[in-house]
Amino acid sequence: QLQLQESGPGLVKPSETLSLTCTVSGGSISSSSYYWGWIRQPPGKGLEWIGSIYYSGSTYYNPSLKSRVTISVDTSKNQFSLKLSSVTAADTAVYYCARLVAAAGVAAWGQGTLVTVSS
Amino acid sequence: EIVLTQSPGTLSLSPGERATLSCRASQSVSSSYLAWYQQKPGQAPRLLIYGASSRATGIPDRFSGSGSGTDFTLTISRLEPEDFAVYYCQQYGSSPPLFTFGPGTKVDIK
Numbered sequence: 001q002l003q004l005q006e007s008g009p010g011l012v013k014p015s016e017t018l019s020l021t022c023t024v025s026g027g028s029i030s031s032s033s034y035y036w037g038w039i040r041q042p043p044g045k046g047l048e049w050i051g052s053i054y055y056s057g058s059t060y061y062n063p064s065l066k067s068r069v070t071i072s073v074d075t076s077k078n079q080f081s082l083k084l085s086s087v088t089a090a091d092t093a094v095y096y097c098a099r100l101v102a103a104a105g106v107a108a109w110g111q112g113t114l115v116t117v118s119s
Numbered sequence: 120e121i122v123l124t125q126s127p128g129t130l131s132l133s134p135g136e137r138a139t140l141s142c143r144a145s146q147s148v149s150s151s152y153l154a155w156y157q158q159k160p161g162q163a164p165r166l167l168i169y170g171a172s173s174r175a176t177g178i179p180d181r182f183s184g185s186g187s188g189t190d191f192t193l194t195i196s197r198l199e200p201e202d203f204a205v206y207y208c209q210q211y212g213s214s215p216p217l218f219t220f221g222p223g224t225k226v227d228i229k
């Protein structure tokens with residue numbers, strides 16, 4: 001059974017870079033036709049797709065965050081990562097990693113990790 | 120960029136009643152690329168429907184999806200106590216390949 005687990009600091013200072021890693025188990029991150037991505041949810045608000053990396057290595061980002069986001073993959077560790085630069089309090093959210101499929105939605109989610117941006 | 124709008128924002132119903140949730144897109148969406156999710160407090164979202172009308176694995180048949188073009192509907196035929204939650208629609212746009220979520224509809228107990 002596929003499992004995803006987020007890891008990284010729970011507190012980041014304003015203007016710094018938020019870094020999270022998602023470890024995938026029960027399946028290969030190199031499997032074809034899957035996107036691996038990040039979705040966030042500010043406290044009390046809705047879901048926002050941040051970006052995805054395709055199994056081919058191509059990356060796609062939410063236009064509203066594109067200038068600050070980098071998603072990368074480490075196939076040797078079966079992990080993918082998120083970096084979000086120049087964070088502000090508005091970036092405080094629960095961050096989920098997920099496996100996305102174009103015609104089948106997001107069936108696999110991590111449990112989510114709360115990242116707070118505060119000095 | 121496609122924008123999804125969900126209505127109503129909140130739906131107050133009693134157990135046993137029928138719930139009808141709407142998701143409207145700012146431009147036509149391929150039915151193949153429209154999904155619905157349920158989220159309860161403190162939990163990750165759960166996929167309910169993909170391809171506009173296909174139930175995900177393990178989803179009860181009281182959940183059904185329909186629609187095409189710009190208008191999609193999630194119907195819960197008879198609300199069970201565990202169905203009171205927030206529901207999101209989501210679309211995938213292939214050029215470029217972007218994922219977009221609607222703002223959500225909260226179904227709460229009347």
